[in-house]
Amino acid sequence: MSVPIPYYLALSALLFTMGVVGVLVRRNALVIFMSIELMLNSVNLTFVAFARQFGTVEGQVTVFFVMVIAAVEVVVGLSIIIAIFRTRDTMDIDDVDLLRG
């Protein structure tokens, strides 16, 4: 291992932060969703990096489950987005504020 694990971690953190910025700044629901995927991936990277560091399999197993969940999430999430677009004809999540108190 010539590249130290912390490098991977720092990279992961940077990717995560980018995802965060995407969620906070963008209004397009699809882009926000992609930013969330970005964050999930950065976390996956962390898991794999730790799995390598400790030489255990659990990290990789976790990544497997994360992927499964991510797949489901994308399927459900996208169908929700489609449903919203059908009824409100918008992709801007700022227009979706029915829960305003």
Next chain:
Amino acid sequence: MPLVLIIAFPLLGWLLNGLLGGYLPRRMVGVVGSAAVGFSFLIALNAVQQPERAEPWVVPLYTWIAAGDFVVRAGLLLDRLSSTMILVVTGVGFLIHVYSIGYMAEDPAAPRYFSYLNLFVASMLLLVLGDSLLVLFVGWELVGLCSYLLIGFWFERDRAASAGRKAFVVNRIGDAGFLLGMILLAVTAGTLDIGRIGERAASIAPPALTAITLLLFIGATGKSAQLPLYTWLPDAMEGPTPVSALIHAATMVTAGVYMIARLHPLFMRAELTQMVVAAVGAATAFFAATIALVQWDLKRVLAYSTISQLGYMFLAMGVAAMPAGMFHLTTHAFFKALLFLAAGSVMHAMHGAIDMRRLGGLGRPLRFTMWSFLIGALALAGVPPFAGFFSKDLILEQAFLRADGGAVLLLWMAGVLTSLVTAVYITRAAIMTFAPPSAHHVAPHEAPPSMWWPMAALAVLSIGGGALGAQSAGRPMVQGLQEFFGLTAHEGAAAPLWLALLTPAVALLGIAVGYFAYRGRRQINLGRVGTFLELEWYLEPLYDRVIAGNAKRVGRVLATTVELRVIDGAVNGIGLAAVRAGASLRRLQTGYVRNYAAAILAGTVLLIGWWLLR
């Protein structure tokens, strides 16, 4: 066991008339009620004459209350003091029951009447015979209850219902004092048993003793209608007249006097209390007598007269002349019951009219009633040889001797003055009622026999009752009680002769004044003095408006302002504050997902920061 039977018979009568009275013939109801008390009288007579009665006769019944160190054993106690009382209660009670048969013959509620009356007799006997102060208190409150029920007997009339309520509440005020006194006694002496109280009286610290006796005396002022708690008794005249005779003249109202006599070991050791008792008694006697001067309602005249006479009894209790007080209690029971029954006979004849301005000229049609009334009146005024003379004279004599020139002499003078006023007002009442000219158009008819023979019996007692305490007759009753109370008669300082002549002279003077002032049924206008007296020395407005009115107002203010606005307002205010807080916090809920996300991020940063800087 006979002692229990004395109470059991009236109780039985109460249950019988109360539960089944509606199914009995009207006449039977009265007979059952009278018989119950009659039997009770016979047993009492028998019990009193038994030889072992020289010693107090105690009948323990059962342990009533036992909690912690406090134990009350209920039992009955017959001694010289209670002997006198049970004879008066059952004897006079019996006569008045019989009288009531005729008096209440027309009333459909007679079963209720007789059951109440029997319950009263039973309660009064319990009061008299109770060997524990707490048992006495049971009787004490129960007679108050009966008084309430009987004053408000014609409850459809608002005045009667209100009078009953007033009687109960005013008595309750006194009883609160009684209750406190009893508790203080139980705490200091450790017992409420009358026998033991006597034994331990000497060991109670004087301040506590004074407090106990004063508190108990508050109770007595309520029950016996003394200043300042006298106001209920005149109103109590709303009840049927035999009730006024039995409860509000002869028996119940004397309970306060009896209680002091019962607890004489306490009261005779409390100098200050004795002074208070004597002063209140003398003041009440004079005060009530003056008010009686201006009353137009015949029964109210008699009511104030009762208050006044009870004042004499308290005066006697205060100057340690307890035998004299008990003697006056007895004779008063006779002649005041007689007066009331005579008044009842007048009402009966006049279809309920009792305002003296609308009577008059009744001497001819109601000859028997008039003579009965006059006998009672002479006894009340204190004219020898009627019973009232001997007892009243004895009280005044003892007060004079006790005073020995001191401050008590003032009380004695009040007593003598009262005697004068008494003679005046009773003369006025007699003239207004019986002397011509008549002020009505009714053809009155004399009472039925069931009503007049009890009057006759009481008239005999009012004439001859003085023998119980007359010097010439050997004072059988007073002598016996003298021993009981452990008193030595003031033999050494025998009353001077002028004193013995003074009281009859004053009485005769009063009668003369009354006769000349009111002859021909003249109505005298006393001007401002009259108003002053009619307003009961301004005590009545004080009570009704200042005290009762303001108390009610306080209740209203508490119920409306304090309860609803302040306390419930605070509660609802808390609720409202929660709602307001929610309303303002609601704005944080913008509905923008990105706001929430930013908030989550900020929270995460803060958490990590806290973890780092920990």
Next chain:
Amino acid sequence: MTFPYLSALLFLPLCGAVVVALLGRRRSDAIRWTGLAASLAALGVAAVVFLRFASGTAGMQFEERAVWVPAAGISYHVGVDGISLPLVLLTAVIMPLALLSSWTSVTERVKEFTVSMLVLQTALLGTFLSLDLVLFYVFWDAVLVPMYFIIGLWGGSRRAYAAFKFILYTMAGSALMLVAIISLYLQSGPAGARSFDLLALRDVVVPMPLQAWLFGAFALAFAIKVPVWPLHTWLPDAHTEAPTAGSVVLAAVLLKMGTYGFLRFLLPLFPEATRQFAPLFAILAVIGILYGGAVSWAQSDMKRLVAMSSVSHLGFVTLGAFALTVEALQGSLLQMVNHGISTGGLFLLVGVLYDRTHSRLMADYGGVAALMPRFAVVATIIMLSSMALPGTNGFVGEFLILLGAFRVAPIYVVFAVGGVILSAVYLLWMYQRVMHGPVVVAARPRVVEITSRELLIFVPLILLIFGIGLYPAPLLQRSEASVRALLERVEARR
């Protein structure tokens, strides 16, 4: 293994509720009879427990213990001693009467009503019988649910407000109590050896500042329930709006949960704090006595008057509980029962009138005694019991409380005696306005003499009034040993 009397007692009403729930909705009569039978069966068991109870024994009797959640030290632990016995009996006596009183007045949703009442009974009995704090808490809060429905579904015109207020008030108190229970549990020993068992917790000495806080949390829950002035404002609304049976149970039994809590939990668990705060409670009690009396006087609604009078009466009970003398505690316990009988009776009386005219306002009545003479007699007796006339039950309790409190603090008693006067004032005031005077009821033909069913409700009450008034020994004897032991416990931790 002896017969599990207490479990039988506890679950008989619940079984009755299940049976009722299985009955068809239309079969109102069968539902009523089943409900009554279940509550009468419970009364029978309670009577057996009462008779077989060994007086002179301070400890728990008829104890039953079964593991519930062993990991957390929670168990199903029930038992009865001299302090809970009178209240258990009271609950068992009042419930059949309450069901009888609703025989004709509740005509809608009879099934739900009966189920609610029976569940309520189990919850109430459980509150008095539990010896495990978690079990106690479960029953304590379980009481709220049926009571909420009873007020909210069968109540008067402002029932929603009243039910909501009732539940919020009492929940506020009990939430804090739960925190205190858990905190007490954590104090009870090292991890693994902790317990929610009351008998074990009594020996845990909680250090002082914490003890005062825990005392406060428990006391608040109980004080709201009693209710101690000034936490009483839920009570007039709840009592006034509840149906007759609800008011009766509320007044007769529910309020006792608070005063019972004083004796069962505050005194033994927090003796130091109890002594420290006793004067505060005594002052609040005296204020409540006078305040409740004065406010009752100014009411125009009969139920509200009776409800406010409860504040006054419960003031006496509270005063007795915190006087910490044997007489006062005995009196307090007795007065809990007395108040249940007399105030329950007063609510039943109002219910009888309400069934006829559908009015609770005194102004709508007058001269009822002329129309209903037998009712007048019953009303007089119950009124006298409520104002503690000697010879009735109320006097014995009140006198013992005043006597016991006088031993430690005469000044409170001097003021409390004012309540004795006020009770006569407001009760006679109400009695006169309703029963006396000229007849002025609105629907005169409907104001008929009480039926024999209604009379049947009052007969047991009247018997108890005179029975306890003249011979209180059966109750006093059974409670004496437990009360003494309780006070010794409080004194031992000085």
Next chain:
Amino acid sequence: MSALIEIIIFSAAAAGALAGGVGVVASAQPVRSALSLLLVLGSLAVMYLLLAAPFVATLQVIIYAGAIVVLFLFVIMLLHARSGEERPSKLRGQRVAAFVLSAAFYAAILAVLRTVRSAPVSTIGSEFGSAQFVGGALFTTYVLPFELASMVLIVGIIAAVVIGRPFVR
């Protein structure tokens, strides 16, 4: 594999991932974001290979790149999605707050990384990370979560079908 080559590969993959990340967040067109996401995913797959996780890398390519991104593209085309951000934002200061908070967040993570003492990298066998290796763990120790995951998938599919149905009033 020599150290230098590894470093070069890491650097290239990292640069690709970061570039892709910026592309996802900053692209005006959603299609570009999706393609940038694809770049990130591929770069991460390379990283997984470097970290001895060939199985995970394979899954990454198949599931993420092959399935998820394609789904995104389908939806984008289905909806003719524009960025939808022509109008000015309703939320004032959101952008500034986002950057400040994100910077703070990143700084905090780095600080955490600095404070944690790094454990030595363990030596691993050649089979580490292979399909057999991970699959063995999945079907033995983690068989229950594995089965649960399949349940979740089914539920997700059903949910998608239900939600995606035309809105019927």
